[in-house]
Amino acid sequence: MEPQLSHHVTGAVATVVIDHPAKRNAMTAAMWRRLPELLDALAQDPGVRALVLTGAGGTFCAGADIGTLRGSPEEAQKLAVAAEEALAAFPKPTVAAVRGHCVGGGAQLAAACDLRLAEEGALFGVTPARLGIVYPASSTRRLVSLVGPATAKYLLFSAELIDAGRALRSGLVDEVLPEGELDKRVAELTRVLVLRSQLTQAAAKEFAAGRTDRDAHWAERARGNPDTAEGVAAFLERRQPRFTWNVSASG
Secondary structure (H helix, E strand, C coil): CCCEEEEEEECCEEEEEEECHHHCCCECHHHHHHHHHHHHHHHCCCCCCEEEEEECCCCCECCECHHHCCCCHHHHHHHHHHHHHHHHCCCCCEEEEECCEEECHHHHHHHHCCEEEEECCCEEECCHHHCCCCCCHHHHHHHHHHHHHHHHHHHHHHCCCEEHHHHHHHCCCCEEECCCCHHHHHHHHHHHHHHCCHHHHHHHHHHHCCCHHHHHHHHHHHCCCHHHHHHHHHHHHCCCCCCCCCHHHHC
16 A cells, blocks of 8 residues: 555544554655645535544654655755644644654654644654754744753754653653553544634634734634634533534634
8 A cells, every 4th residue: 555644534523644554654755745735625624623643553653754755854854844834733623643653753743733642652752863954943842842941852862762651741742541542532532622612722722822913813703703602601501512613614
């Protein structure tokens, strides 16, 4: 089977699968180029309210498939950064479901997701120091925002792998699940996420990313928004709210 990014939508959750088992799901040049296109299509789908990124088989992603990146290291890095930024900009909640190796470009993609859940036995590493390349400034800032400067320097300076327990303690992952429990927990979490207000989620994503220039934009979106009225009504009536506002249609 050719390396690919497969995807499916179940309920309101889109799942994107990195599928290149011969190379521990390393991303080829074609896969890096494909990811932003796929994310754009899913972002515009009003039926999608959350996204899961995972790897086929027993691993997440071992980075870039160097053999397919025949251009300069700078060009290869541009592809990875474009995919990372597209994932970070996805307007709905994103969850990385990590098994096995999450290394190099794989760690970039996981860090670009909003939440990261890992199975015991997962290994994480940021490895440009093994190749003698400069890690992108945007990727470095994102890593620092998750784990702090000291742990970010450890990962970048040493290029060593850390286990899921250390990743949890450092803030690189949000939860670590026993073997066999990851899919169940991801399903539980995404069921919660799709029930919540996209108005709240989309604004929170931008504010958490430092978009302080968008206060007026979100104040306008909130004014008279049906999610607010529905949330208050549901609270007073002691029922589950039925939020309808969709960022795909509203921008």
